Amino acid sequence: MIKEIKTTLHCSWCLSEAPTLITYIGDSIVKMECQSCGHIYRISKASLYSSILSQWERRTLTKPLRLAKEIKNHPSRFVLSFPFRVLTKPLRVTKELAQTYIKS
Numbered sequence: 001m002i003k004e005i006k007t008t009l010h011c012s013w014c015l016s017e018a019p020t021l022i023t024y025i026g027d028s029i030v031k032m033e034c035q036s037c038g039h040i041y042r043i044s045k046a047s048l049y050s051s052i053l054s055q056w057e058r059r060t061l062t063k064p065l066r067l068a069k070e071i072k073n074h075p076s077r078f079v080l081s082f083p084f085r086v087l088t089k090p091l092r093v094t095k096e097l098a099q100t101y102i103k104s
Contacts, residue, residue: 002023002024002025002099003023003024004021004022004023004024005021005022005024006019006020006021006022006035007019007020007022008020009032009034011034011036011037011039013034013037013039014034014036014037014039016036018034018035018036018037019034019035019036020032020033020034020035021033021035025048025052025099026051026052026055027051027055028043028047028048028051028052028055029043030042030043030048031043
């Protein structure tokens with residue numbers, strides 16, 4: 001869920017086009033760091049948490065549809081994998097939440 005991408009952007013701090021490291025959590029940008037001058041632009045925690053909650057809400061609401069599609073397209077794979085997924089889902093959610101709060 002955490003992704004870092006290197007790109008080139010215009011830095012408003014050093015006023016030059018410089019390599020920039022952009023850090024995402026889910027679909028949200030958490031910070032952008034100019035690799036030339038080292039200036040870090042951080043997104044406010046309130047905005048970040050609001051975005052993360054809306055992503056979780058969307059994922060939660062679409063889960064039944066995604067499961068129904070999986071059952072329809074791959075019933076045997078679903079039946080075999082479902083018990084394991086039920087057991088490991090709490091661990092995966094905990095890990096994702098921990099990464100989100102540690103990185104932000």
